[in-house]
Amino acid sequence: MSRLSAVIRGTGSSLPEKVVTNFDLEKLVETSDEWIATRTGIRERRVAREGETMSQFAVQASVRALEMANTPAAAIDLIICATVTPDMPIPSTACIIQHRLGATRAAAFDLSAGCSGFTYALSIADQFIRSGTYRNVLVIGAELLTKYLDWSDRTTCILFADGAGAVVLTGEETDGRGIVATAIHADGSMADYITLPGGGTLHPPTAESVRSGLHFIRMKGNETFKLAVRSIEEVCREVLAAAGVTAAEVDLFVPHQANRRIIDAVGSRLGMPPEKVYLNIERTGNTSSASIPIALDEANRKNLVHPGDRVLFAAFGAGLTWGAALVRW
Numbered sequence: 001m002s003r004l005s006a007v008i009r010g011t012g013s014s015l016p017e018k019v020v021t022n023f024d025l026e027k028l029v030e031t032s033d034e035w036i037a038t039r040t041g042i043r044e045r046r047v048a049r050e051g052e053t054m055s056q057f058a059v060q061a062s063v064r065a066l067e068m069a070n071t072p073a074a075a076i077d078l079i080i081c082a083t084v085t086p087d088m089p090i091p092s093t094a095c096i097i098q099h100r101l102g103a104t105r106a107a108a109f110d111l112s113a114g115c116s117g118f119t120y121a122l123s124i125a126d127q128f129i130r131s132g133t134y135r136n137v138l139v140i141g142a143e144l145l146t147k148y149l150d151w152s153d154r155t156t157c158i159l160f161a162d163g164a165g166a167v168v169l170t171g172e173e174t175d176g177r178g179i180v181a182t183a184i185h186a187d188g189s190m191a192d193y194i195t196l197p198g199g200g201t202l203h204p205p206t207a208e209s210v211r212s213g214l215h216f217i218r219m220k221g222n223e224t225f226k227l228a229v230r231s232i233e234e235v236c237r238e239v240l241a242a243a244g245v246t247a248a249e250v251d252l253f254v255p256h257q258a259n260r261r262i263i264d265a266v267g268s269r270l271g272m273p274p275e276k277v278y279l280n281i282e283r284t285g286n287t288s289s290a291s292i293p294i295a296l297d298e299a300n301r302k303n304l305v306h307p308g309d310r311v312l313f314a315a316f317g318a319g320l321t322w323g324a325a326l327v328r329w
């Protein structure tokens with residue numbers, strides 16, 4: 001029986017040129033390539049240069065996704081940009097991207113759900129498409145997290161990085177292809193686990209707020225780690241159950257690339273063999289809401305996803321938030 005589904009027609013990504021290795025970080029803080037690689041799986045990451053903006057990488061990723069989807073920008077109905085690092089608070093970066101792409105018909109908004117942003121955006125796009133409201137939706141995950149890093153804090157500066165990924169979703173009558181199930185969750189009682197306290201209306205930007213470092217990302221890494229493993233496992237099981245699929249039937253797991261050890265722990269709890277888990281954290285670091293669409297685009301361009309494959313996405317991040325999606329390719 002055919003039904004209206006949100007099918008991923010194109011993927012794209014864009015990373016800054018500049019590479020910062022763990023050895024470069026050894027010169028900034030007391031750390032080592034060996035510590036970072038063993039504790040996180042990261043060996044190098046991409047970092048935007050001064051003057052480079054989130055929107056420029058988001059636009060480039062979107063152009064690539066639109067090209068692959070063979071969809072003109074003017075046919076896009078909605079743009080959702082998942083980000084916690086917009087070009088500026090007003091207007092939304094999604095509107096800036098809409099104009100640069102020439103997506104003149106599209107409604108556009110930013111979505112803030114920390115590192116889970118892409119799974120949240122996919123879930124929203126899926127609702128709009130299945131309801132028949134919109135046909136073509138551009139979902140972007142894009143971040144320049146390094147602009148908010150305290151390069152003297154070894155607990156955060158080794159983790160976060162920059163980049164953008166995008167997917168074009170189109171509503172089609174299919175026999176099961178497309179987004180099969182999504183789930184998104186939040187628990188604000190642990191809002192203080194990952195924060196960037198300055199620059200909002202609680203702590204408006206002042207010389208004092210900058211002096212006291214309120215515009216830097218802070219994280220309770222160890223506490224976050226444990227919750228991330230448990231929550232990602234649970235939300236994966238939730239979407240698998242909703243889709244009526246077992247973990248063994250998943251062909252490719254594309255998790256948020258926050259920490260190699262989190263991914264390995266989730267993979268082994270789900271009984272997923274390592275060859276089914278896509279990893280690029282070694283080269284990209286944690287790009288927050290951009291990490292899944294970047295990893296997916298890499299996997300797609302390496303022909304690691306085939307028609308009919310079941311692809312699982314899952315993420316966890318600031319909020320706290322977590323989410324997952326199962327897609328039949």
Ligand SMILES: CC(C)(COP(=O)(O)OP(=O)(O)OC[C@H]1O[C@@H](n2cnc3c(N)ncnc32)[C@H](O)[C@@H]1OP(=O)(O)O)[C@@H](O)C(=O)NCCC(=O)NCCS
Pocket residue numbers: 030031032035036039040115154155158159194220221222223224225228258259262286288316317318
């Ligand atoms: C940040 C993270 C890598 C730290 O790893 P960890 O194994 O939890 O390490 P801990 O925080 O327990 O610290 C262990 C020790 O290493 C030290 N350490 C921390 N960062 C270090 C670094 N870059 N280099 C060397 N030593 C470091 C700590 O000071 C601590 O030293 P102590 O034992 O003398 O106090 C890890 O907790 C993590 O990835 N957390 C989750 C991140 C995440 O998923 N965020 C949400 C999604 S974005």
